[in-house]
Amino acid sequence: MMKNNLISTAILSVSLIGCKIETSILAPEPSPVTSVSFASFNVSFAVDNDQSDNFERWVEFMNIPEKKQQKLIAAWLENTATPADHLLAERIIQIRNIAAIIQKNRPDVLFLSEFNNDGVGQNMAALEGFQKNYLGVSQSMNSVDGGAMLEPIQYPFVQNYATNTGLDPKLNLSHASSPSFNPDDAYGFGFYHGQYAFALMSKFEIDTQNTRTFQTFLRKDLPEAVNPTVNQCTKPLPDGLSCGDPWFTGDNWNKVRLSSKNHVDAPIFIPTNKGIKTIHALLSHPTPPAFDSFSDNNKYRNSDEITFWDHYVSGESFFYDDKGGTGGFKGESFVIMGDLNADPAFGTATVPFFNGIQTLTNNPKLNLDLSQSNALFTPVSQGAMKEANPKRHPHPETRTSTFGSRVDYALASADLSLIKTGVYWQAENQIGRLLFNDPRVGKRGTDKEVSSDHRFVWSTISVN
Secondary structure, eight states: OEEEEEOOTTOOOOEEETTEEEOOOOOOOOOOOSEEEEEEEEOOOSOTTOTTOOHHHHHHHHTOOHHHHHHHHHHHHHTOSOHHHHHHHHHHHHHHHHHHHHHHHOOSEEEEESOOOOSSSOOOHHHHHHIIIIITSOOBTTGGGOOSBOOOOOOSEEEEEOOOBTOOOSOOSSOOSSSSOOGGGSSBSOSSTTTTOEEEEESSOBOOTTOEEOTTOBGGGSTTOOOOBOOOOSSOOOTTOOTTSBSSOHHHHTTOBSOSSOOEEEEEEEEETTEEEEEEEEEOOOOOSOOOSSSSHHHHHHHHHHHHHHHHHTTOSOOBOTTSOBSSOOSSEEEEEEEOOOBTTBGGGGSGGGOHHHHHHTOTTBOHHHHSTTSTTOOOOHHHHHOOOSSOOSSGGGOOBTTSOOOEEEEEBTTSEEEEEEEEOOOTTSTTGGGTOOTTSTTTSSHHHHSOSBOEEEEEEEOO
């Protein structure tokens, strides 16, 4: 399900993969720290609605050497690039800008949503290439305009995870009439297995042996899970469906998985002056509560995927993981990280049927000074406050996406003391604005064309 990768000249790799065991000598113990920053960033490396997209293409993008990157960008700036090289240069610009945002903020533990992989989390070529050719190379605060160069950053501990996206269960979950593969029929939406996957990068050791994954946890086994009914009946329904019918047949409902990607509990060893402190990174990327056809399936599923964590951190007993372990959270400290695709104060999640994010952010197991919508440590930014958006958010400064909602989180447990939090979103006339908006790039000069339609969100925690 996973492979640990130590990407550092100072560390020789250690891995346990199936029956293969590699022994090695570890680097010296890291120096004790007094604080740790946890960050969540949906990097938007998945190409929406591109049926030709594949993991191999992303391996290629991530392994373009710096000199070739520079040559392609120079031709792009001079408008002498071929159409294919023009598009490739803009892909490089996006990846570089993402790397610049990470270099600027320098988190200790970083969760990356929409970082495509091979589906099973074994092939590290894209992640290694991103570290070597982008994070490991000084990037600019001014994007292609140069100047204000940033210090490279390295993460010696890196994890890919298996994902349900694009994984074909051979079930007609979308009620499609065609027998050909439909991304809506996958366990999680994706045109190929591994699209929209996620990864974890850390300066501190990830306890891979005790990591728990819940890729195969069934949706029906969440206590309040609902098999949606067909309720959008103003247009012709698929054959065999009538208004009011269950969206999933009884057989399919017994097989569909809860997680659209995966749910992961990854313990991280933090060296402190008092010894090793373990903080669990709880990782997920629920499906958006949108794009429904004839039912509210995605809205229910988004809420269910978030409610999973509400039950889990409360230590409830009904859980089973992919290794056969049972029960909920067994540790003391955690940070829930990810693009949860839901806002407790705005949008779909304010409807009682789909309010998993409201339930979670009110759970007393969380630090409520961070999780609440208008609390002492709620992450905010000037960019979010000043961003034009026709939708009126009750707390616009908390938004983390260009579509107008707070959806990205690094939520600490109640036992952890917060030092500082934030959303990295530069407003007009601030240094770094070109990492978010650049009219020269793509058709719009915003969002995923320049970097991402999500913003980098972080929480710095005291570990004294």
